[in-house]
Amino acid sequence: MTELSIILGQNIRKARKEKNLSQEKLALLCEFDRSYLGRIERGEVNITVLKLYEIAKVLEVDIRILLV
16 A cells, blocks of 8 residues: 555545545445455555546546545
């Protein structure tokens, strides 16, 4: 796990909760497996820019917000 992966995961979790979405619902909307989304939120995986874009699009946030 890198520090960036952990920060990114925390920011995704925060944005998801602000939208009142469960992991399962967000994963469904992004067409990811729920367990994979859980690993992203825990900072256990490095995701592609395309996956990050899809998450940001579904959460209706700017990608930059998820990276800081």
